[in-house]
């Protein structure tokens with residue numbers, strides 16, 4: 001498929017920088033709060049053990065990193081990484097409010113060149129982030145590199161429902177109504193809420209993304225649609241060899 005969406009680093013950084021202050025509000029509004037459930041399902045499907053180390057990539061305002069923190073009662077070492085400073089400012093404020101202390105650290109880093117040692121995290125997660133990384137295969141390769149042998153990689157991403165008539169109704173909402181509501185509230189120059197359906201439309205989903213995960217040398221890859229296929233959770237395991 002010919003890629004037309006501009007995912008260059010500066011464009012994506014600027015776009016999220018412009019909407020950072022409204023990101024959480026719009027996420028909950030546009031998903032009718034279901035985004036909280038999707039992250040909760042991710043944590044439940046890829047549960048941490050006590051003392052685990054977890055990397056949440058493209059962490060944004062930190063919701064998945066903080067969901068993992070809550071699930072472990074603070075007994076995991078969690079790193080949230082993102083390359084958008086404005087999103088990280090909010091993540092750190094939320095972390096301070098939740099009194100996470102040293103248990104959760106937010107770092108500025110590009111998902112394609114992580115300043116992190118190999119083979120160290122039991123869980124490497126990414127929610128609604130991999131789609132924005134300019135080179136999906138490079139992003140996945142970095143996730144696998146920093147994952148510990150036997151650890152798991154979890155990718156939560158939007159997908160297109162296939163069940164009619166929901167497919168048609170949701171498709172109209174996602175392509176026409178959501179960009180208008182998002183743009184109205186966020187008032188950003190980079191049209192972040194038109195970018196959303198455009199980038200989802202171009203991004204591999206289902207078996208295609210699962211195959212990219214296998215190509216990145218993950219094994220036992222499975223995926224499951226959530227909320228009638230609006231979103232899909234993909235999980236793979238890094239081999240011990």
Ligand SMILES: C[S@@+](CC[C@H](N)C(=O)[O-])C[C@H]1O[C@@H](n2cnc3c(N)ncnc32)[C@H](O)[C@@H]1O
Nearest residue numbers: 016058059060082083084110111127128129132
């Ligand atoms: C849609 S937000 C998702 C935020 C969060 N994970 C969530 O569940 O709400 C996408 C995030 O990916 C980040 N991002 C996109 N490309 C990136 C890259 N190459 N490296 C690091 N972060 C990136 C953006 O800055 C943004 O914060």
